[in-house]
Amino acid sequence: MTRPEHLTVISGVGQSDIGRRLFRDPLELTLDACVAAIEDAGLTTRDIDGISTYPGAAGEPPGFTGAGAVEVHDALRLELGWWSGGLERPGQLGAVIDACLAVAFGLARHVLCFRSVWEGSAQGSGGRAAVMPGGSSGRSAPRASGFMEWVLPYGAPSAAPWIAMMAQRHFHEFGTTPEQLGQIAVNARRNAALNPKAIYTDPMSLDDYLASRVIATPLRLFDCDVPCDGGTAMIVSHVDTVPDLRKPPIRVEAVGTALRGRPSWDQFDDLTTMALRDAAAQMWSRTDLGPADVQVAELYDGFSFITMAWLEALGFCGKGEAGPFVEGGHNIARDGVLPLNTHGGQLSAGRLHGFGFLHEACVQLWGEAGDRQVPGTPEVGVAGAGGGPLAGSLLLTRSR
């Protein structure tokens, strides 16, 4: 029996200009990415019959989304067989996985998937606090409800301290060190220097990392991704359309969406891992490939510790062994056993929020990564996005 994933391919990817603060219309950034992806696939807007986006239209917090499904649908005058936009799903890449489902189900043949942000401009010079509840934006203090009921009264509206507590527990149980954690950020910066669209490209040593100010122990400033403006898009197409495409597409080998633990930042059973534990396990259960087959890994680094958790969950090292695995940085370098976050991750290339990892995995498998191309052009790559109770992953292979 054919696995439903094998009915789907990624036929094109696109990205807008990316910048720390572009002060451009967020819809323009979104559409620039969408049009680029459509053209990359060799398609036209008339071919696009599906839309899937994360998180959909949303006003809060400012800059979190550049456009929803409806705006893009209308702006491009698309005729859709299926569409979806929303936040409650297995992480940001859950939107792409939903597109695969729609294509496999026959509701659409070419689904435009996108995610755009303008958090850099929205925060202006006020930093993260400017867009936090009760922050310097002058918005009146709201009452906390939902999960915020349990953290806002304690002054912790950001995922930074929530993830910091997970990292602290990992340090406690497994002896993970700041020097090990720092390799995620140092590696990202090294790769970003070769990415013309990256935000931070100045060299950063482990000492520079260790000297950066503490945000929430054990996380430092350089453990936190950098808000930016930009859009990312990709087209999920039916495998039957391959003859119509501009280039051999990337094949979707397997996806992971599971969340078996409690969907919560503080009630999850094992705080040294996250939802990504379940998504990764499910992904491997749907393929004959294994971790040793992966030649490039693009793993979410909204905070550096999340990448460590992905490395363990995906089986690139044992549980609790991400620290020793990344120590010294050799294993995860572009010429190492597992080239990691080859575009610079969100830590240095900008918080494109999940979609940047899938974009980079495709670019690497196509051999289009320029100066940062992994030697030998990888045939198997993985993209995983999300932290805490959000996680989705895709295993990709290059068409032969």
Added chain:
Amino acid sequence: MSDAPFRILPRITERNEAFWSSGQDGRLRFQRCGSCRYWIHPHSVLCPQCLGKDLAYEAVSGRAVVHTFTVNHQPWMPVPELPFALAIVELPEQEGLRLTTVIVHCPVDEVAIGMPVQVTFEAHEDENIWIPMFEPIRESQ
């Protein structure tokens, strides 16, 4: 006006009122299933174990252990004190019964995983909200 420090307070509903007002008598309460005795947090309308609806708030001992923590230095929003120790504490009443909170009455560099703590409350009397916080259990106590 009370002299309580600025906090973003929880939106009080029928379901959570008993939790947030619980500290009035110095005790911490969680929802509990009357049928199977399972402790439930966050609050719900049915028991996730037995699906029973006979739920009521019951007092716990107020003791807990620091499961993990972070010393938060970043001013995300107005807070009374920086840095402060944000923590997830686990209660002895049931495995996995946890609460996010802050550790007070303790220098932040002395907070540690495994540290025994007990509840104390920050009163917001005008709102009848008593925010549960935790402090170290001193040997003399």
